[in-house]
Amino acid sequence: MSKPKVGFYWCASCGGCEEAVIDLAEDILPIVEAVDIVFWPVAMDFKRADVEALSDGELAVSFINGSVRSSEQYEMVGLLRAKSQLIVAFGSCAHLGGIPGLANMFDRKEMFEEIYLRLPSVNNDKRVMPAEEITVPEGKLTLPASWDTVKTLDQVIEVDYYLPGCPPPVDLIKEAVNAILSGELPPKGSVLAPDVALCEECPRRDSKPEELALKEFKRPHEIEIDPEKCLLAQGLLCLGPVTRKGCGASCVSVNMPCTGCMGPTGRVMDYGAKALSAIASSVDSKDEHEISAILDRIVDPVGTFYRYSLPASLLHRCYQQTASEDEGKEQ
Amino acid sequence: MSDNEASKEPFEPKIVAFFCNWCTYTAADLAGTARMVYAPNIRVVRIMCSGRLDPQFVLAAFRDGADGVLIGGCHPGDCHYQEGNYYALRRFTLLKKLLKSMGIEEARLRLEWIAASEGDKVKKVMNDMTEAVRELGPLRLEPRAYDLIQAQPAAEIEVTTSAQEVHHE
Numbered sequence: 106m107s108k109p110k111v112g113f114y115w116c117a118s119c120g121g122c123e124e125a126v127i128d129l130a131e132d133i134l135p136i137v138e139a140v141d142i143v144f145w146p147v148a149m150d151f152k153r154a155d156v157e158a159l160s161d162g163e164l165a166v167s168f169i170n171g172s173v174r175s176s177e178q179y180e181m182v183g184l185l186r187a188k189s190q191l192i193v194a195f196g197s198c199a200h201l202g203g204i205p206g207l208a209n210m211f212d213r214k215e216m217f218e219e220i221y222l223r224l225p226s227v228n229n230d231k232r233v234m235p236a237e238e239i240t241v242p243e244g245k246l247t248l249p250a251s252w253d254t255v256k257t258l259d260q261v262i263e264v265d266y267y268l269p270g271c272p273p274p275v276d277l278i279k280e281a282v283n284a285i286l287s288g289e290l291p292p293k294g295s296v297l298a299p300d301v302a303l304c305e306e307c308p309r310r311d312s313k314p315e316e317l318a319l320k321e322f323k324r325p326h327e328i329e330i331d332p333e334k335c336l337l338a339q340g341l342l343c344l345g346p347v348t349r350k351g352c353g354a355s356c357v358s359v360n361m362p363c364t365g366c367m368g369p370t371g372r373v374m375d376y377g378a379k380a381l382s383a384i385a386s387s388v389d390s391k392d393e394h395e396i397s398a399i400l401d402r403i404v405d406p407v408g409t410f411y412r413y414s415l416p417a418s419l420l421h422r423c424y425q426q427t428a429s430e431d432e433g434k435e436q
Numbered sequence: 437m438s439d440n441e442a443s444k445e446p447f448e449p450k451i452v453a454f455f456c457n458w459c460t461y462t463a464a465d466l467a468g469t470a471r472m473v474y475a476p477n478i479r480v481v482r483i484m485c486s487g488r489l490d491p492q493f494v495l496a497a498f499r500d501g502a503d504g505v506l507i508g509g510c511h512p513g514d515c516h517y518q519e520g521n522y523y524a525l526r527r528f529t530l531l532k533k534l535l536k537s538m539g540i541e542e543a544r545l546r547l548e549w550i551a552a553s554e555g556d557k558v559k560k561v562m563n564d565m566t567e568a569v570r571e572l573g574p575l576r577l578e579p580r581a582y583d584l585i586q587a588q589p590a591a592e593i594e595v596t597t598s599a600q601e602v603h604h605e
Contacts, residue, residue, distance in 0.1 A: 210538075254578055377534070378491040385530040391512065391522045396529050406534040419495040421578040424539035 109165035109286070112144035112156070113195075114185055116178040117205040117255065118171030122196040123147045125272035126168075129279065136282055140165070144185075156184055164189040166285055168268075172198040172205045172416060173256045177249030186262040191285065193297075197271040197366045199258040200296075201376070202416030204271070209415045209422035210407060212253040257417045267296040271366035271413060274352050298351035300371045306350045307357055309335045318389035322402040330360040337362075337387065342409060347373070347380045366413050375419045377410035384410075449569040451478045452497040453506040453562075456486045458516040459552050460508030466555035474559040475566035478506065486510070486547075487520025491531045494545065499577065504544045504569040506561065511549040521549070543568040544575060 115123060126133070143164065144151045167189040173179055186192055197203040208216060221227065221234055238247050258264050268281055281297045284290050291297070304310055313335040323340040330336070336343040336357060343362035345354075349370050356363055369376040384403070390396045403409055411418055455461040461482045467474065483489060486509025494505045507528060509521040528547045535545055546565055550557050 373492075375492045375495050378495050378531070381530050381534060382491045382527050385526040386523055388526045390526075391519075393525065393529075396526050400526070400530050400533065403530070403533070405537070406530065407537050410534065419492070419499040420538055420540075423537070424577070 108139060108141045110143045110159075110163060111140045112164050112167040112185060112189065113142070113147070114144065114167060114169045114181060115147060116169065116171030116182065116199070116258075117174045118196065118198050118203070120147065121272045122170035122198075125196070125270075125275065125278060128275050132275075132279055139286055153181070153184070156188055159188045161187050162190050166191040166193060168193045168195040169258055170195040170199050170272075172202050173258060173261050174205065174208070174252050174254075175249040176252075179261055182258065182262050191265045192258070192262065193281065193285075194258040194264045194267045196273050197269060197368065197413040199264075200267045200269050200417075201368050201414035202255055202257045203413050206255045206257075206414070206416040207408065207412070208255050211423070212425075213251050217251075254422050255416050260416065265293050266290070269296055269298050269349060269367045270352055274355075276353070277351055296349065296368070296371065298349055298367065301350050302370060303345035303348045303350045303352070303354060303357070303363055303367070307335075307345055307354050309333060309357060312338065314338055317387035319387050319399070320389050321399065325360065325362065332360060336360075342384060342403065344380050344383075344410075346383050347376065364412050365410075368414060368417075376414040377407070377418055380410040381406065447570060447574060449477050449503040449566060449572075449574070450501055451504040451506055451562075451565060451569060452502040453478045453480045453508060454483050454486070454489050454493065455480050455508040455550075456488075456510060456516075456521075457482055457484045459510035459514065460486075460548070460550040460558070462552035463508075463550045463554045463558045466552070467558045470555050472555060472559045474562045477566045477569075478562050485515065485517050485520035486524035487515070487517065487522075489524055489527070491527055494531060498540070498544075498575060499580065503572070503575045504546070504565060506565055507545075507547045508550050508558075508561075509547070511551055514551065540575070541572050543572060 113123070113126070129136070142149070143159070144156055144167075164185070167185045169182055169185060169192060171178070173182060194200045198205055202209070211219075217234055221229055222232060235248060235251075237250050238245060240246075266281070268277060270277065277298055284297070304313060307313075312333060317337055319337075319340055321340050322342055325341060328339065330341070331339060337345070341362045343357065344365040345357060345363040347369060348363050348365045349367040352367055365376065365380060369379060373379045385400065388396055388399050390399060407415065407423070415422065455464055461480070464480055486507055489507055497505050507524060509524050510516065512521060515521045525547065528545070532542065532545055536542060543565075546561075548557070548561050550561065
């Protein structure tokens with residue numbers, strides 16, 4: 106019997122997920138033994154035509170990282186969906202939208218103007234902007250279209266499994282690959298990580314008070330962090346209570362509060378709303394103005410609570426209820 | 437607002453109200469038995485305590501078509517469960533801040549303390565909020581996920597010089 110064929114692809118991502126595959130180190134050798142990697146543009150010279158030449162369902166599994174924000178990515182993931190029996194959304198961006206998903210605070214026009222015209226290091230007197238199509242003496246050239254709204258992978262194609270994390274922890278990758286190879290998979294749609302909050306595996310767990318009562322939120326650079334004590338109890342915005350475990354508590358172990366890259370546990374609809382709820386509930390005040398003053402210390406609630414999950418949130422993006430938005434909607 | 441004027445039917449906002457069982461819901465009941473007349477735009481969901489209100493419920497209401505969300509609880513100090521309404525206040529405060537930075541107008545989310553005897557306050561708040569939201573117009577959200585996108589038309593970008601001209605230099 107021939108070896109199962111595997112594909113890797115990246116969309117809007119930083120490359121950290123590809124790095125996570127390399128981080129398997131020598132453990133990648135038995136995997137490479139067991140499968141045929143037939144598509145992995147980052148590591149090897151494959152082209153789109155190689156994928157198109159495959160028959161439908163010929164790939165046993167495709168691991169796709171990155172969120173989807175351009176017509177090119179949309180076409181590629183659609184093609185991979187047709188050619189693959191299983192699609193695994195690999196990493197926070199494919200799973201929930203990730204850091205690139207924070208672009209949903211703006212639209213394409215605002216973003217392009219900022220990047221190509223307004224940034225202090227930009228010198229663009231001719232106001233050149235990316236165009237999707239230009240005609241040059243040699244013929245017509247085209248570029249993929251950027252979208253206004255960044256999407257998660259499962260908002261554009263059907264996804265079978267999710268590997269959470271930014272990037273996914275090596276142990277979870279190994280377990281997932283072994284589960285796929287052995288065919289011992291959980292129900293479709295599962296997140297391939299334990300369905301328990303991070304606090305459960307946190308080394309500071311025993312110092313977490315029964316009830317948190319916070320008078321002030323602090324940022325990591327403002328205090329000398331006690332390396333033993335619960336970070337929330339120290340006033341730091343740690344999202345461990347609402348975030349899925351499986352990362353080995355790597356951030357909290359080095360005095361960095363959890364920012365939530367592993368996403369929510371299974372029953373949560375909207376990660377940010379749940380995180381917000383947990384944090385707001387721990388405020389120790391009954392006075393309207395004092396509560397407001399304490400919570401004002403959270404300067405960027407969207408970036409704090411939806412850092413990795415804005416596109417996956419119930420609202421998906423930021424809205425501008427202004428005249429210009431009306432024009433956009435009428436198109 | 438231009439949307440309102442353009443469409444034939446006047447805009448009737450949909451408002452979802454989460455009322456606590458012990459105070460605000462009872463007050464709404466009182467308004468009903470007293471045959472008070474108020475805006476029919478509010479759909480009331482009874483919850484045991486305003487402290488039970490998960491911020492997810494509010495977002496889900498907006499997602500499923502609400503133009504506004506009203507939360508009603510007992511006055512501070514009057515909570516049937518001692519402190520539930522303080523939890524509601526804390527979550528509401530932060531949720532409001534979050535919604536503001538996501539471009540959702542502040543008048544679309546409102547928290548009111550309404551005691552069991554305050555039927556007239558229910559009437560006033562419902563009428564006020566309906567008017568305020570009517571003024572804002574419908575809440576239009578990005579289409580729900582899972583509706584497959586069909587080549588989303590990106591907004592045209594106005595530029596003074598196209599890349600083409602630069603290329604020819």
